[in-house]
Amino acid sequence: MFRKTAPIMAVLAFGWIGSPGRAQGPDPVFVDRMVLFSGERDLWPGGTIYAIGYNGGTTSDIRHGPTTIVITTTEGGGGGWRFTPHQFPVLDRYLADPRGRLKVECRWPDDKEPGGVRVAFKSDTSVVGSSQSPFTPDRSLPTATTFEPADEEGWQRFSVPLAELESGSAALTAEAILFFTEKPTQLEIRRIEVSRDRNVSLELYCDPGMAWRNLVVRGRTEPAVEKVDIVIRDGEGKESVKSEAVKDGVFACVWNSPPLTEGRTNTVCAIIRDGQNPADRSIPIELDGTRGDNEHLWLRVKGKHIVTSPLAKGGERMFIPVGLGYSRDVIMSRDDDGVMKYCRDHHLNTVRFPFYLRYWNTGGEQIDLDRHIAEHIDPVVQAAKRHGLYVILDMHEYFEGGNVDAIERTARSVSQVGPWPEEVIQKWWIDGWVRVAEKYKDEPYVLGYELYNEMHDFAPEVVREYYTRCLKGIRQVDQRHIIIVGGWDWCHARSLEDTWDPVASAVDAPYNNVVFTTHEYPPDNQPWLIQEWMTAFRDRHNVPVMCTEFGAPYWANSETATRQGMAGILAMFAKEDIGWMIWALSRLADDPRNHNGVWPRDSLAYTDIWPPVARIMGSSLPERAPRPASNERQEN
Incomplete structure (x- = not known):
């Protein structure tokens, strides 16, 4: 077996005239292909491919540059490999297309020609290789007997129409691929893909x-x-x-x-x-053809700003999120409608909502994610909708290197002791986010996904790699929502450039719907310095920035210094049109000062400062643009 390192995904390639991958005849104008195996080691990162044999056949892998698979077939026996079930793509769009084909590059180095090659898929790998349950024959393609002439290294291609696949169901989610030959031989394979091509694209x-x-x-x-x-x-x-x-x-x-x-x-x-x-x-x-009732509420990134939908009244306009953190059942007991009313009363338009993927904030038993979504996340999203507010879903858990069970209250005393285990990256973080995104992919009241609260003690390139993997995993199921990412040093503005400079403007291509966030607690960093870091990054890369967490650390500073810091950073946000989320609501009451017994460390203090700024800065919930009257519809 051999391992990969990021989420498995269907690879969609668009080829114009002269593009590779055409088995024979003139090149098509358009090719839609999904690669099932390639010699590139990072094609299917994050998954595990297991070599399997059947009825005496064997499979192994060799590496002469790109990886190739070697299958030794026997009379009635073959070999192949299987994949992690939930990571293998559904092949429906190729099966249903008259131009759908399976294409394979192979050779037989021992000069024993196979006579013909038959490819078979299987949806249940639990019985592959078992003497009690033979491989299901009704998932096989017709035997290929015609091959292209070999190149200098002996590689040949064959293709088989997918429409001829004998299948007992409309959908085919394969977990294994096996190869059989008419004559026993050694078959070496370096690429498999399914594709459909056209002479015209649209x-x-x-x-x-x-x-x-x-x-x-x-x-x-x-x-x-x-x-x-x-x-x-x-x-x-x-x-x-x-x-x-x-x-x-x-x-x-x-x-x-x-x-x-x-x-x-x-x-x-x-x-x-x-x-x-x-x-x-x-x-x-x-x-x-129907505009959904909420289509006008969708927000997206355009250049340096978040903008409203073209369907909103006034069309595309800059939208500035202003809001607070609602740490439900951690800092504050749940009161969803009460919190939303508090936000509206204080001129806010967004709630930043922490949730978890593996452990609850205080540790303990693992989370049942489906139940967590239903009982913890969704009630807040629904309450926000009732009150006309957006929600930022904030993954607030900490995975601390080898100590992956670290919790927020101890995170600052824990240093990274090495990269996250692959299980944490893929199973708990990326796959968890994919499940959340699948739930909310069509929900415009969810403003965006903040992938991780505060990375720290990793090298910038490691943080960039982790964020990019998670982002690309989410894009497999949700191409529409804004994704929010931060820097390597506790999400401070000073770490944005180091983390994202090589790829900031292209990390989410072709969707380009990413916002870069910071977390700031002045006067730990002075507002003017935060302004310099944030605006330089924004202007250099032409991307939006936002501060999804800031507050007043009065427990460590004088009242005067803290108030000056709060006023200063809010003034900077207003001057630069930078959205913000203050951390964090602890009770439904105003706290103009820090002397009235609020929780020492997490409190939405200084309500004599931030609500007036929110009233001036915060954008209103987009309204729907009127639809043209019927007499405005044109004949063509």
């Missing part, structure tokens, strides 16, 4: 929620093609066609008030020639 170039107003698409085709038909098939099955000229293989279409059926699935497709050949029809784009 991409959406507008917000899906705005497609009902202006549908904007672009695409490419063969240079010799002069015309392309853009076809909308509405939710009732009616087709409408708009023809566009093609120049040098490129075309674009703006369809004003397109005929989309509200509340139903519509498809948009580009067709060249007569479309009888499936390759001459682009992969359809699905659109819902």
Whole structure:
């Protein structure tokens, strides 16, 4: 077996003319492919691939540069490998496509030709290799007997149509791949992929929620093609066609008030020639013609700012989050509606809500994450919706190197003693976040995901690697939410540049929906210095910054110094249009000073300072833009 180091993911590749991966014939204009195995060691980080044999066959791996798999087959026996079940992708979109194919690069170094090669998938690996339960034969592809001519190193390719897969169910989530040959041989494999290709491509170039107003698409085709038909098939099955000229293989279409059926699935497709050949029809784009009731509430990143949706009244405008931390059942007993009312009364628009993925804040038994989502997180999200507030989901747990069970109250006395164990990174952190994102991927009242509270005592490049892995894992299930990341040194502004300088503007490509956060407690760092660090990073990389945690450390400073620090940092936020979350609410009462018995260390003190700033700075909840009257809809 061999190990990888980041979350397994389906790899979607788009190839234009001349792109690799075409088994034979002219190159397609567009290729959608998912790699199932490649010699690149980091293709499927975070998972484990186990070599398996069947009925006398064996499997091993060798490394001559890129890793290759060697399978020794026998009469009726073969070999392959299996993957961690929940990490292997579903192959539905390739199975259902007439152009879907399985492609394999292989060779037989002992010159014993296989005669033919059969590939089989399996969904339940518990019986693979078991003498009691043979490998399921009805998940096999037809035997491939035709191969491309070998290259100088003997590598050949074969491909098999996926549409011919014999399967007992509509969906195929494979956990194992096995190879069988007609003649016993040694088969060496270096790449497997599933793909579908087209002679014409189509991409959406507008917000899906705005497609009902202006549908904007672009695409490419063969240079010799002069015309392309853009076809909308509405939710009732009616087709409408708009023809566009093609120049040098490129075309674009703006369809004003397109005929989309509200509340139903519509498809948009580009067709060249007569479309009888499936390759001459682009992969359809699905659109819902209805603006959801809350579509106008979605926020996203644009340059240095968070902006409102084009569907909001006034269109895209800068949105400044201002809010507080609500540490439910840790700093303050739960009172969800009371907290939300307090926020509205104090001119706030956002709640930063800590939750946990492995252990509760005080340690003890492991969390049942599904129950934690249902009983701890979701009631707060629903309360925020009732009161018209956004929520930042803040993963507030601490994983402290070898001491992965560290808790917040002891974190500052614990230094990292080494990198996190892989189980912590993948199973508890990344996979946990993926489950949370799956729950809230369609919830616009969730402003964003703050991936980790405060990294510390790791090298900047290690922190960057951890954050990037988690971000990419979440993007497999949620491409829409803002993701919030910090720096390596307790999330202080001074650590942003060291952590993110190489990749700040591109770490979330192509979504580019990341906000960089800091946590500050002046006068530990003076407001002017925090301003210098934050604005320099923001302006250099053209990315938004926010302070998702700050407060008044009056337990360590004089009253005068603390009040000056609070006033100074809030003035800086206002001057620079930087959103903020004050830490943390401890009771539903105002605390203008620190002498009235509030919890010493965590308190939302100085309510004579921050609410007036919130009233001036905080953006209002976006309102829905009025939809054009029916007489504004245009005929095409």
